[in-house]
Amino acid sequence: MKTKIFVxxxxxxxxxxxxxxxxxxxxQVHALCRKxxxxxxxxxxxxxxxxxxxxxxxxxxxxxxxxxxVYHTAALAKMWCKNKDDFYQVNVIGTRNLLESAVQLNVKxxxxxxxxxxWGPTFxxxxxxxxxxxxxxxxxxxxxxxxxxxxxxxxxxNGLDVVIVxxxxxxxxxPITDSNTVSKMVKGYLKGSWRVIPGSGENVANYAxxxxxxxxxxxxxxxxxxxxxxxxxxxxISFNQFFETLGNVSHQHKKMIRVSQKLIKFFSHIELLKTxxxxxxxxxxxxxxxxxxxxxxxxxxxxxxxxxxxITPFAEGLERTVHYIQKNISA
Amino acid sequence: MKxxxxxxxxxxxxxxxxxxxxxxxxxIDLILVALPNSGLPKLxxxxxxxxxxxxxxxxxxxxxxxxxxAILAQLKEKQITADLLINNAGLGNWSWFEEKDIxxxxxxxxxxxxxxxxxxxxxxxxxxxxxxxYILNVGSLGxxxxxxxxxxxGATKSFISYFTRCLxxxxxxxxxxxxxxSPGGINTKAELLVLNHTxxxxxxATILEPEQVAKTAIDGLFKGKKEIVPGQMNRLLVTFDMxxxxxxxxxxxxxxxxxxLNPQH
Numbered sequence: 137m138k139t140k141i142f143v144x145x146x147x148x149x150x151x152x153x154x155x156x157x158x159x160x161x162x163x164q165v166h167a168l169c170r171k172x173x174x175x176x177x178x179x180x181x182x183x184x185x186x187x188x189x190x191x192x193x194x195x196x197x198x199x200x201x202x203x204x205x206v207y208h209t210a211a212l213a214k215m216w217c218k219n220k221d222d223f224y225q226v227n228v229i230g231t232r233n234l235l236e237s238a239v240q241l242n243v244k245x246x247x248x249x250x251x252x253x254x255w256g257p258t259f260x261x262x263x264x265x266x267x268x269x270x271x272x273x274x275x276x277x278x279x280x281x282x283x284x285x286x287x288x289x290x291x292x293x294n295g296l297d298v299v300i301v302x303x304x305x306x307x308x309x310x311p312i313t314d315s316n317t318v319s320k321m322v323k324g325y326l327k328g329s330w331r332v333i334p335g336s337g338e339n340v341a342n343y344a345x346x347x348x349x350x351x352x353x354x355x356x357x358x359x360x361x362x363x364x365x366x367x368x369x370x371x372x373i374s375f376n377q378f379f380e381t382l383g384n385v386s387h388q389h390k391k392m393i394r395v396s397q398k399l400i401k402f403f404s405h406i407e408l409l410k411t412x413x414x415x416x417x418x419x420x421x422x423x424x425x426x427x428x429x430x431x432x433x434x435x436x437x438x439x440x441x442x443x444x445x446x447i448t449p450f451a452e453g454l455e456r457t458v459h460y461i462q463k464n465i466s467a
Numbered sequence: 468m469k470x471x472x473x474x475x476x477x478x479x480x481x482x483x484x485x486x487x488x489x490x491x492x493x494x495i496d497l498i499l500v501a502l503p504n505s506g507l508p509k510l511x512x513x514x515x516x517x518x519x520x521x522x523x524x525x526x527x528x529x530x531x532x533x534x535x536x537a538i539l540a541q542l543k544e545k546q547i548t549a550d551l552l553i554n555n556a557g558l559g560n561w562s563w564f565e566e567k568d569i570x571x572x573x574x575x576x577x578x579x580x581x582x583x584x585x586x587x588x589x590x591x592x593x594x595x596x597x598x599x600x601y602i603l604n605v606g607s608l609g610x611x612x613x614x615x616x617x618x619x620x621g622a623t624k625s626f627i628s629y630f631t632r633c634l635x636x637x638x639x640x641x642x643x644x645x646x647x648x649s650p651g652g653i654n655t656k657a658e659l660l661v662l663n664h665t666x667x668x669x670x671x672a673t674i675l676e677p678e679q680v681a682k683t684a685i686d687g688l689f690k691g692k693k694e695i696v697p698g699q700m701n702r703l704l705v706t707f708d709m710x711x712x713x714x715x716x717x718x719x720x721x722x723x724x725x726x727x728l729n730p731q732h
Contacts, residue, residue, distance in 0.1 A: 224664055259488075259517035267513055268506070270488050272654045272676030279660055286657055 138182075140164045142203040142243075144190055144234060145210030146183075147174045149313045150249060150306060153350045154207060159183045168199045168210070176311045190230035196237045203241070205357055208234050209249040211284075213277060213315035216411070216418055220276060227280035228287060235291045235298070245297045247356045248288050252304040252342065252367060253278035257430030262342070262372060264435050265302075265365045271430075274423040285365075292363040299360030301353055304369040304434050308346025308453060309460035318343065322454075323461050325382055331390065335397045337376035340431040344370040345453035348446055355443040366443060369436040371450040385455040401425040470520060472496040474538075474549040476529060476586065477556030479505035481655030482605070485677035486553050489685050491518040498549060499524040500538060500556070523547060529556055529582035530574050539589040551601045551688075552590040554583040554627075559620050572619050579623035584630065591643065599642045603688050604631045608651045608673075608701055611708065614720055635693055647694045648684045651701040653677050670722055672700040 141158055145151035146167035159165050159182035167185050169177060177185060188195025190210050200206065212226040231248070238246055255263045256278055257271050273279035288298050307318035324330025352368035360366060373381070383389040404425040407418040439445035473490050477483035479501035487497055491514050501507045503526040511524040523545070527534040542549065558575045560567065587602060594600040609617055610624035631647040638645055651673040654663055663674045680697045687695035696702050704711075 220664070224661070261517055266509060268484065268510055271678045272485075273660060274654075274676050279664070283657060283660060 138162050138164050139205065140166060140203040142166045142168070142200045142206045144168045144206075144208050145249075146178075146185065147176045148209055148211075148213075149310050149316045150303065150346070150349060150353070151207070151209035152176055152178060153308075153310055153346055154209060154353055155183050156180065157350050157354065166199050166203055168196070176313070190234055191225060193233050193237060196233055197241060200237050200241050200243065204244045206234070206238055206243050206246040207249070207353060207357075208246060209353075210234075211249070211277075211281065213251075213313075215277070215314075215424060216421060218415060218417075223276040223280040224283075227277070228283045231284040232287050235287065235296060239291070239296055245299070245357060245362075247353055247360065248284075248298055248300050249353070250285055250288075250300050250302045250365065251278070251281050252302050252369065252432065252434045254282045254285060254302065255434065256432065257427060258433045259431075262433035262435040263367070265367060265438055274426070289363070297362045299356045299362060300365040301349075301356050301360075301439075302365055302367045302434075303349045303352075304342035304344045304367070304432070306344050306346055306349050308349075308457055310346060312461075312465060319457065319461060319465075322382060322457060323465060325379070325390065326386060326388065326458070326461065328390065331393050333375050333379060333392045333394050334400055334428050335375075335394070337379075337394060338374050339428055340372050340374045340433055342369045342372050342432060342434045343378075343450055343453070344368055344436075345448040345450075347453075348448050352439055352443060352445045355439075355445060359443050361442075366439040366445075367434050367436050368439055368445060369434045370447050370453070372431075372433040373450055381451050381454055382458070385451060386458045397425065397428045400428060470494055470496045471550040472498060472521075472547060473551035473553060474498040474500065474542075474586075474590070475553040475555060476500045476582065478524075479507050479510060482650075482653055482677045482680060483553075483555045484510065485681035486555060486685070487514060489678065489681040490551070491520055491522075493685070494518075494520060495551070496521040497523070498538075498542065498547065500527060500529065502526065502528055529586075530577040532577075532581065532585060535582055535585040535589060538586075539593060543593065548593055548595065549590060549600075550594065550598075552586060552603070554586060554602070554604045556582060557605060557620075557623075559617075561616050563616055564618055575619055576623060579620070580626050583627060587634070594643065596642055599644060601688050602634070602643065602645045603684060604645070604647055606631065606647050606649045608649045608696065608705070610649065611705070612716060612720060632693075644688070644691045646684075646688045646692055648680075648687075649694055649696050649701075649705075650680050650684075651675065651698060651704075653680055670719060673698065673704065675701075 141163045143151055143155050146155050146169045155165050155167050156178055159180040165183040167183050168188050169185055170189055172187055186199035188199050212223050255269055292298050312319045321330055349368045356366055379392055404420045404422045407420055411418040436445055473495050475483055475486050478487050478499035499511055507524050507526050511522045515522050525538050557579045604627050606627040607624040609621050610628050614621055635645045654660055654676055675698050683697035684695050696705050
């Protein structure tokens with residue numbers, strides 16, 4: 137019998153592709169999902185779905201029973217949600233529940249999906265794993281993912297075998313989920329509804345291709361050191377380079393409008409007010425507008441040398457993403 | 468022109484670290500002080516790599532008076548003069564008086580009060596009074612209100628406030644500029660991130676990010692402000708402090724008191 141592997145977040149952008157990759161290698165995948173009729177769930181003979189929730193310990197244990205390995209990709213990775221406490225519940229308490237269940241069921245090894253958001257903004261050089269955070273945690277997602285890492289550290293100190301991976305801004309072939317901001321931008325660009333470049337466009341972020349990130353997860357399970365963190369990133373790309381590349385690979389060059397960070401910040405305050413009054417989801421929030429003043433550059437050097445992590449060239453990854461969106465996602 | 472040099476205590480985490488980045492961004496050389504094993508060498512190296520400034524560090528426990536003298540003596544040996552002193556190191560707590568032992572309170576007073584006084588005294592010995600120099604003492608907005616479970620901490624911050632205001636008078640007309648920083652809550656340590664996450668409304672609006680506080684503080688310090696209160700909501704609180712009915716102030720404090728930690732008494 138092939139090894140049984142538990143995956144949380146099976147309907148998520150990373151979790152979904154990870155299930156496919158594991159199932160293709162012949163592993164028996166126990167995939168946790170909140171409902172069976174979720175449109176992003178995959179069909180594969182080696183994937184067995186378990187309805188449950190990381191906030192429901194009983195359902196976690198049921199799905200995890202008999203599994204040797206665990207991938208914990210489930211998280212609340214939105215910019216905003218109506219009840220702020222959901223971020224803490226899902227990302228911190230959910231992670232604690234999962235680790236507790238893993239201890240009870242004698243799981244051999246866990247790979248926990250964190251984020252480069254635990255470092256967030258960067259100065260001159262790309263961040264490496266041992267670098268400090270340079271700012272506070274105004275963004276709910278980043279703060280709760282950081283607190284979840286502290287939960288993981290506590291369990292590692294008590295002997296649980298957990299490897300942490302920190303993907304940067306992940307993009308690639310997959311459904312447009314809440315966390316998949318790159319595909320949202322690409323789709324908007326192709327449709328002509330996204331015409332904005334923030335600030336001067338010099339702002340740099342790190343873009344990780346989904347297939348690389350999935351392979352990085354699986355390599356972390358094999359080669360990762362317990363308690364260590366591994367940045368799974370890609371190329372550092374400015375907004376200007378991003379849209380130039382997007383124009384090239386899609387053969388659609390569109391005139392973009394540059395909007396200053398100050399104007400975006402002003403606009404975000406109006407959005408916040410709108411959200412407070414109406415309860416509707418904001419398009420953009422002030423803490424994200426502030427982030428546009430910084431770069432977000434990360435080095436995958438450690439993963440490359442220790443996990444044989446590979447980076448797909450940004451243009452190649454973006455081209456495949458564009459084709460996927462053109463083929464699979466209707467406007 | 469030669470860079471200015473700033474000495475920051477409690478520089479490894481939280482507000483102290485934010486001061487380090489803020490000053491580094493203004494091309495000010497740094498002398499960082501923090502406890503041993505707090506990651507200071509790594510932080511110093513990170514700043515050196517990312518900014519074009521000199522960084523010196525001391526892994527010392529400032530509750531030992533001789534360590535204050537040792538820092539200034541070693542700086543003299545290295546021919547480094549500090550132009551700015553940021554007395555930031557402090558020990559806080561959130562507990563009923565009888566929950567902590569005498570050693571904790573001794574340590575808290577030694578760090579919050581004694582080290583600030585000693586370092587300020589030693590700093591003034593070495594500055595060149597013909598050029599401007601700056602002292603920033605970190606107090607607390609809490610020092611203005613009576614807050615149970617912060618009783619010794621609040622009292623040390625009241626000391627800092629009194630000490631700073633007197634020093635300002637003594638140094639007025641000289642090149643030594645002294646500012647008092649009176650911040651409200653700051654999102655620094657993990658416990659505070661969890662605690663502050665649960666706050667709502669007015670209480671939430673008084674909580675700031677460390678980099679915001681650091682920027683406002685350094686701006687105010689160079690402008691020669693006597694007291695710096697970061698955050699619009701906090702400034703409003705101070706302005707209306709006298710006008711605000713006592714019951715509203717008590718409401719804010721009680722709200723903090725009833726948060727998820729259970730009282731023992």
